[in-house]
Amino acid sequence: xxxxxxxxxxxxxxxxxxxxxxxxxxxxxxxxxxxxxxxxxxxxxxxxxxxxxxxxxxxxxxxxxxxxxxxxxxxxxxxxxxxxxxxxxxxxxxxxxxxxxxxxxxxxxxxxxxxxxxxxxxxxxxxxxxxxxxxxxxxxxxxxxxxxxxxxxxxxxxxxxxxxxxxxxxxxxxxxxxxxxxxxxxxxxxxxxxxxxxxxxxxxxxxxxxxxxxxxxxxxxxxxxxxxxxxxxxxxxxxxxxxxxxxxxxxxxxxxxxxxxxxxxxxxxxxxxxxxxxxxxxxxxxxxxxxxxxxxxxxxxxxxxxxxxxxxxxxxxxxxxxxxxxxxxxxxxxxxxxxxxxxxxxxxxxxxxxxxxxxxxxxxxxxxxxxxxxxxxxxxxxxxxxxxxxxxxxxxxxxxxxxxxxxxxxxxxxxxxxxxxxxxxxxxxxxxxxxxxxxxxxxxxxxxxxxxxxxxxxxxxxxxxxxxxxxxxxxxxxxxxxxxxxxxxxxxxxxxxxxxxxxxxxxxxxxxxxxxxxxxxxxxxxxxxxxxxxxxxxxxxxxxxxxxxxxxxxxxxxxxxxxxxxxxxxxxxxxxxxxxxxxxxxxxxxxxxxxxxxxxxxxxxxxxxxxxxxxxxxxxxxxxxxxxxxxxxxxxxxxxxxxxxxxxxxxxxxxxxxxxxxxxxxxxxxxxxxxxxxxxxxxxxxxxxxxxxxxxxxxxxxxxxxxxxxxxxxxxxxxxxxxxxxxxxxxxxxxxxxxxxxxxxxxxxxxxxxxxxxxxxxxxxxxxxxxxxxxxxxxxxxxxxxx
Numbered sequence: 001x002x003x004x005x006x007x008x009x010x011x012x013x014x015x016x017x018x019x020x021x022x023x024x025x026x027x028x029x030x031x032x033x034x035x036x037x038x039x040x041x042x043x044x045x046x047x048x049x050x051x052x053x054x055x056x057x058x059x060x061x062x063x064x065x066x067x068x069x070x071x072x073x074x075x076x077x078x079x080x081x082x083x084x085x086x087x088x089x090x091x092x093x094x095x096x097x098x099x100x101x102x103x104x105x106x107x108x109x110x111x112x113x114x115x116x117x118x119x120x121x122x123x124x125x126x127x128x129x130x131x132x133x134x135x136x137x138x139x140x141x142x143x144x145x146x147x148x149x150x151x152x153x154x155x156x157x158x159x160x161x162x163x164x165x166x167x168x169x170x171x172x173x174x175x176x177x178x179x180x181x182x183x184x185x186x187x188x189x190x191x192x193x194x195x196x197x198x199x200x201x202x203x204x205x206x207x208x209x210x211x212x213x214x215x216x217x218x219x220x221x222x223x224x225x226x227x228x229x230x231x232x233x234x235x236x237x238x239x240x241x242x243x244x245x246x247x248x249x250x251x252x253x254x255x256x257x258x259x260x261x262x263x264x265x266x267x268x269x270x271x272x273x274x275x276x277x278x279x280x281x282x283x284x285x286x287x288x289x290x291x292x293x294x295x296x297x298x299x300x301x302x303x304x305x306x307x308x309x310x311x312x313x314x315x316x317x318x319x320x321x322x323x324x325x326x327x328x329x330x331x332x333x334x335x336x337x338x339x340x341x342x343x344x345x346x347x348x349x350x351x352x353x354x355x356x357x358x359x360x361x362x363x364x365x366x367x368x369x370x371x372x373x374x375x376x377x378x379x380x381x382x383x384x385x386x387x388x389x390x391x392x393x394x395x396x397x398x399x400x401x402x403x404x405x406x407x408x409x410x411x412x413x414x415x416x417x418x419x420x421x422x423x424x425x426x427x428x429x430x431x432x433x434x435x436x437x438x439x440x441x442x443x444x445x446x447x448x449x450x451x452x453x454x455x456x457x458x459x460x461x462x463x464x465x466x467x468x469x470x471x472x473x474x475x476x477x478x479x480x481x482x483x484x485x486x487x488x489x490x491x492x493x494x495x496x497x498x499x500x501x502x503x504x505x506x507x508x509x510x511x512x513x514x515x516x517x518x519x520x521x522x523x524x525x526x527x528x529x530x531x532x533x534x535x536x537x538x539x540x541x542x543x544x545x546x547x548x549x550x551x552x553x554x555x556x557x558x559x560x561x562x563x564x565x566x567x568x569x570x571x572x573x574x575x576x577x578x579x580x581x582x583x584x585x586x587x588x589x590x591x592x593x594x595x596x597x598x599x600x601x602x603x604x605x606x607x608x609x610x611x612x613x614x615x616x617x618x619x620x621x622x623x624x625x626x627x628x629x630x631x632x633x634x635x636x637x638x639x640x641x642x643x644x645x646x647x648x649x650x651x652x653x654x655x656x657x658x659x660x661x662x663x664x665x666x667x668x669x670x671x672x673x674x675x676x677x678x679x680x681x682x683x684x685x686x687x688x689x690x691x692x693x694x695x696x697x698x699x700x701x702x703x704x705x706x707x708x709x710x711x712x713x714x715x716x717x718x719x720x721x722x723x724x725x726x727x728x729x730x731x732x733x734x735x736x737x738x739x740x741x742x743x744x745x746x747x748x749x750x751x752x753x754x755x756x757x758x759x760x761x762x763x764x765x766x767x768x769x770x771x772x773x774x775x776x777x778x779x780x781x782x783x784x785x786x787x
Contacts, residue, residue: 052198054108055174059194060087062744068105069738069759074528076100076179080742086193094183098131101179103192106137106715106759110144110164110172111199117161118174120195124151128184131177134162134197136169137715138456144172148182151190171458171716213691213701215293216274217634220686220699221308222299224785225282228675229300231274232634232687233258233290243274243290247283254279258290264633266640267689268749271633296686296700305782308698310407311725312775316385316422316768317409318723321373321429321461322362329408334720337710340461341371343468347449350469357439359470361449364429368767369707371464372450372530375433377769378426379480380588384659384772385423386487387594388779390602395666398783416495424499426768427488430481431506435473435513443513444473445481447522450530457758458716459709471530474522475514479541482510483594486548490602504552511545511558518542533588540592543567547595551604559605567592569614571621571660574641581641583628584653585621585660588769593621597663615667622664625657626676634751636683637661637676645733646750648762651694652729654680655773662780674784681781684727684774689751695774697724707761714758722766727774729765730754736762 056067060082068087070080076095080103081088091101110116122130133146145162174197178190215234223229235241240257247253258272274288281300288295318325321341330336344362349355364373365381392399399417400406407418414421433446451466485507492500524534535541543565550558562568570592571585586593599606600614625637632639638654640646647653658680665673679687686693686701693699696706704721705714711722731754735741739759745752754763 051204052200052202053204054110054197054199054202055105055195056107057105058196060085064744065742066739066744067107067742067759068103069742071099071102071104071738073097073100073179080738083191086191088189088191089178090187090189091178091183092187094187095179097180098177098182099175099179101183102175102177104137104173104175105195105197106171106173108172108174108197110134110169111201112164112167114199114201115161115163116145117159117198118145118196119157119159119198121155121157121193122149122151123153123155123191124184125153125189126184127152128178128188128190129182130190131182132158132160132174133177134172134174137171137173138458142166144169155191155193157194170718211701214295216288216290216295217687217689217691218288218295218298219682220296220298220693220701222301222304224302224304224678224781225280225300227277227785228678229276229279230635230679230682230687231276231288231295233272233274233293234269234689235272235291235293236270238262241272241291243276243288245276245279246287246289248285249287253281253286261633265644266646266749267633267751269633269689273635296691302786303782304785305778308695308725309401309775309778309782311697311723312727312771312778313385313407313419313422313725314723315726315766315771315775316365316425317407319366319768320425321364321366321371323410323425326410329410331408331723332720335723337460338462340366341464341468344449347468347470350471353470353472355435355439355470355472357436359432359436359446361429361432361446361470363425363432365426365768366461368765369709369761370450370455370530371459371461371709372448373429374448374450374531374533375430375445375477375480376447376474376533376535376588377767378430379477379484380586380591380594381768381772382423382426382430382484383487383594384769384776385419386484386491387597387601388772388776389417389419389423389491390598391663391666391776392779392783394601394603395663396780396783397787398779401779401782420491420495424488424492427484427503430484431503433470433477434481434506434510441473441513441517441520443478443509444475444517444520445477445510446470447472447474447477447526448530448533453529455529455709457707457709458712458719460719461710464709466529471522471526473517473520474535475517475520475538476522476533476535476541478510478514478517479538479545480591482507482514482545483541483548483591485510486545486552487598490552507545507549507552511549514538514542514545535589539565540567540570540590543570544591544595547599551598551602554605562595562599565592567595569596569617571596571617573621573624581643582645582647582650582653583625583637583639583641584656586656587653593618593660600667601663618660619664619667619673622661622673622676625661626672629676629679634683634688635679636688637680640733640750643733644750646731646753648732648734648736649729649765649767649770650731650750651684651727652767652770652773654683655727655770655777658777659773659780662777665784677777677781681777684730689749690731690754692754692756694728694730695724696722696726703728703756703764705756705758705764706766707758707764708766712758725771725774726766727770728754728756729763729767729770732763734762739763 077093135143245254402419411421485503489504546561661677712719
């Protein structure tokens, strides 16, 4: 517990008339031994200057609270809103600790030796206490100033001050802790207004220039010369409009008129379609102009995705656990780092979960922006990567593009295709997650491994030191390993016979364990330190695993299992798990299409009529997606379901639909399926109402601030920005994170429920199972575009 002298007192007065020092309180969540600055009782009594305020939103007059956000730690619960020009937090459940319910402002620098004054107005629906503090935003949560104050139902003004006695903090926060023993019983609403953190030596920089986003929306990377080319224009008229393409702002090279689409519910806009497919002149820096509006520049080239197909796969190397990320493989020195979580060589079972051993679960990929590793998310990611390899081997023409020496990874000189080396890194970890012989539920697979509690942003993997635990086995995880390991066994049969035998043995052991334990589910409540990834229907995983095992072994047992499944030949067109009914064929929680696709692509013992039927199921889903594309204003093969909302990770749903379209082109040769895949990629790369390329490093307005612990430059300049090739989950009507809730997006049209900010984890998360289909489709389109 910190020394009491590390917090200054806070002056309470009505309209700053009079001041009575209060006692400084202590926070067990700030375990710093540094006594901090000396207390300042009353602070400097000077009028605040407009430019001296570090806070970017002080009065909430625009109706939003950004960058102020809320934080609730279960069981604390509530919500915030701007009400009558004040920022109010309604606390329904107060939790156990003061910080379990809080509001906070980050994105500011507190400097050593500077004097800071805190001023604000506050009141509550009933008498309660609040604890404001200025301090570190992450561990060890050292505080530079804090105090506990009493709130009444009428607004009062408060003031306090401190001198920064530590080194500069580039990621400081001003937070108001309101939960636990501070909060009034029975729920309370607390309101804040006119908040300032003033430093006389601070001069607020001028606001950044506002970038005008064009109303003419194009794929900001470009278009293939001989294939479909379409753009969208936000325009009110109900009559066709003239368009022209100019090069480098000068030469006019093509002209035409738009087709009116009309009102588009998904974007909330009235839009027109520009079809310039006939324009095939190769070149760079083209612009599309409509009614005085000019698009971002784009290229017309055959090699549009020649780099993206590799950058999307490089995402996985960058997110390897247990291995140093080194040059030259890292691309730039800023992305190099020491190995993370080397302690994963011995991770114990979580307390109270029914096992007492530890396992070496080192290696594998970090799942998303945090440092958790999940078998079910790894499962669909590995399948997608291996399916990309098998698709190229059996249906494509670009196998050499992913051969040995093609990826920037340490294994790129071992005689094995590099895409398989990357997939194997995760596979080896998944094998380690299998319950050892002699233990309860031997052969099953632990669902996940992650930190004891959630960690904060600005945390390099090698600097993370929180305890980590194995979570209990699940039937879903067990079947994921059975499917992936069976897939691996056939692929590595000649490349590495010993590894092939090992994976097949693990696959069959996992299958038997799943049959013996068919309903062991990950609970939704297991969400501290990592996502639950819960799934209470694993019939689809049984179907998928049986299909992969049959393809590899030809055994009648597995054929019988998938033939009798209710998912036989299934390729769904609706993602049931989202609750929104959004259109998609496969997710980590809905895997039956993976089995059907493998049976349709990889040679096996089924007769040709059954294989043709499997392919027809894929094509039927693709036809449904083309129907959706034509009905959407922005011409993408994805739609919101009956809820009229986009789900978390909507871009990943779209990407998986593009895989369905691409395979249908492989199966039929029909151009319409290739065209649908191209138009879906157009949406991801800028042809959308946000005019946002959802991929880092690509386009005029690329994604910049995905939610990631290490690629955290937005919160701390010592961390790097994200490398190119990472795709955001994109628009999410649920606005699940505090940043998204504070961004003034309430009531947003589905495609506009997005903000590119690192704190917006419900909108701007990145994950392995979203980047895997990006790599798949980028490779497919690159192959087709070069023909």
